[in-house]
Amino acid sequence: MVRGRYLGGSTTVNGGYFVRARREDFDRWAAAGNPAWAYEGILPFLRAMETDLDFGAGDVHGADGPMFVGRGELKHPAAAAFAAAAQELGFPHEPDKNAQSRPGFGPVPSNAVDGVRLNTGVSYLWAALDRPNLTVVGNGRVLRVVITSGRATGVLVDHGGLHTPLEAGEVVLCAGSFVTPHLLQLSGIGPRADLERLGLPVLKDASSVGARFSDHPRNRARVRSGSGETKTPSAVTTTTDGSSSVLIEPSTKILRPSAPVTRAWIRRGVSKGMGRL
Ligand SMILES: Cc1cc2nc3c(=O)[nH]c(=O)nc-3n(C[C@H](O)[C@H](O)[C@H](O)COP(=O)(O)OP(=O)(O)OC[C@H]3O[C@@H](n4cnc5c(N)ncnc54)[C@H](O)[C@@H]3O)c2cc1C
Numbered sequence: 001m002v003r004g005r006y007l008g009g010s011t012t013v014n015g016g017y018f019v020r021a022r023r024e025d026f027d028r029w030a031a032a033g034n035p036a037w038a039y040e041g042i043l044p045f046l047r048a049m050e051t052d053l054d055f056g057a058g059d060v061h062g063a064d065g066p067m068f069v070g071r072g073e074l075k076h077p078a079a080a081a082f083a084a085a086a087q088e089l090g091f092p093h094e095p096d097k098n099a100q101s102r103p104g105f106g107p108v109p110s111n112a113v114d115g116v117r118l119n120t121g122v123s124y125l126w127a128a129l130d131r132p133n134l135t136v137v138g139n140g141r142v143l144r145v146v147i148t149s150g151r152a153t154g155v156l157v158d159h160g161g162l163h164t165p166l167e168a169g170e171v172v173l174c175a176g177s178f179v180t181p182h183l184l185q186l187s188g189i190g191p192r193a194d195l196e197r198l199g200l201p202v203l204k205d206a207s208s209v210g211a212r213f214s215d216h217p218r219n220r221a222r223v224r225s226g227s228g229e230t231k232t233p234s235a236v237t238t239t240t241d242g243s244s245s246v247l248i249e250p251s252t253k254i255l256r257p258s259a260p261v262t263r264a265w266i267r268r269g270v271s272k273g274m275g276r277l
Contacts, residue, residue: 001178003176003178004119006119006121007119007121007125007126007136007138008119008120008121008122008123008125009119009120009121009176010176011111011117011119011120011121012117012119012121016110016111016112016117017108017109017110018050018067018069018098018109018110018111019097019098019108019109020046020097020098020100022100023039023100026038026039026042027039039100043060046062046098047060047061047062047065048062048065049062049065049066049067050062050065050067050068050069051063051064051065051066051067051068051069052069052070052098052109053068053069053070053113054069054070054071054096055096055099060096060098060099060100061098066123066124066127067111067118067120067123068111068113068118068123069098069109069110069111069113070109070110070113070114071095071096071106071107071108071109071110072107072108072110073107074106074107082105083105083106086104086105087105091104091105092104092105093105093106094106095107096109097109111123137157137159139159139160140157140158140159141157141158141159142155142156142157142158142175142183143155143156143157143158143163143186144156144183144186144187145171145173145183145184145187145189146165146167146187147187147188147189147203150203152168152170152171153167153168153171154166154167154168154171155168155171177213181209181210181213182210184206184209184210185198185200185209185210186200187203188200188201188202188203188204189203189204189206189209190204190205190206190209190210191205191206191207191209191210191211192205194210
């Protein structure tokens with residue numbers, strides 16, 4: 001699986017979509033027993049994390065957060081054709097996909113502004129490097145959590161082949177959806193049968209660690225146009241949730257990533273007629 005091993009993690013290699021979940025999703029998570037996840041409660045945090053270059057400060061957006069967000073103008077011929085076709089087929093226009101309006105077609109909000117990606121390392125950590133209570137250790141790989149008398153007291157780090165324990169009053173594991181449960185299991189926290197099969201100590205039999213993982217696989221058909229105007233590689237993407245998009249990719253240099261220059265996207269729930277697009 002592709003993952004970003006870098007300051008900023010997978011936001012260094014991801015698609016640069018800066019798309020909020022739908023209100024119904026947040027409210028569903030709240031109703032499932034997590035009241036703090038209700039949309040109205042989360043909205044101030046969503047606003048605080050962004051500087052929305054298109055819509056600015058308002059009820060829905062923020063204008064002084066660390067993540068810069070912008071949308072393309074669907075100028076590229078392929079994106080413009082996609083938008084025109086969507087319009088012709090009667091899909092509603094959705095100029096701001098983070099505004100919780102009626103799902104439709106429109107540009108995708110992106111944290112790659114002018115083709116340059118702003119990952120969370122740049123947006124959050126570089127800005128805080130001067131803080132006396134922050135030390136960033138590069139090229140250090142955590143091997144496991146150190147647990148003493150049932151309490152996490154630090155981590156064991158491999159630094160250039162040297163295994164060094166780092167003590168901590170509090171340990172927050174945020175190594176991504178694959179490595180976080182893996183580290184817990186290496187530390188003796190996970191399903192007993194799995195740990196015993198691998199010869200790992202069982203400090204806590206926790207069946208949920210590493211379980212029920214899901215991702216969103218995509219089918220991608222890459223097409224090239226023979227016309228002079230659309231020689232840039234373009235792709236038509238259909239995701240398993242039924243949304244569909246056309247994307248135009250710039251060159252794939254670091255910080256000029258696969259993030260789209262311009263992207264038109266139709267949200268799920270309005271997929272009728274998609275085949276004709
Ligand atoms: C190809 C791809 C495309 C994506 N596209 C989008 C998108 O367009 N929009 C979107 O919103 N999301 C997208 N995502 C998802 C998004 O990037 C992730 O949800 C997000 O980065 C997860 O953040 P995280 O902090 O949980 O983990 P990560 O970003 O994976 O960060 C984990 C960090 O832990 C570090 N680490 C791992 N193991 C160790 C270890 N043993 N010791 C020390 N450090 C370790 C890694 O180096 C990394 O810095 C995409 C993901 C991928 C992989």
